[in-house]
Amino acid sequence: MILHVTIIQSLTAGVLMISIFTLATRNDRIVPLLRQLIYAVSVGQGVLVLFSLKAISSVTDVASLLVSLLFIVYFIGFRGYLASNDAKEYFQG
Secondary structure, eight states: OHHHHHHHHHHHHHHHHHHHHHHHHTOTTSHHHHHHHHHHHHHHHHHHHHHHHTTOOSHHHHHHHHHHHHHHHHHHHHHHHHTSHHHHHHHHO
């Protein structure tokens, strides 16, 4: 399970960096790909949450579970923002 955790966390960090790059450069061509990457990482974080539920034995396990849930909520909100009219205006202006 440790390998799965590191892969999912690495992908999450990569998607966060791509999203920062996309917002900083206002590159609207990357947005459809970014929305798909966000969906994939959210699913990966959800699988991580399911794996974490069966082995909760310490405070660090609970903290890891809460961080994964926080990432899922953040990514769902960010994906919704990318589909909104505000984001379209941001990338055009």
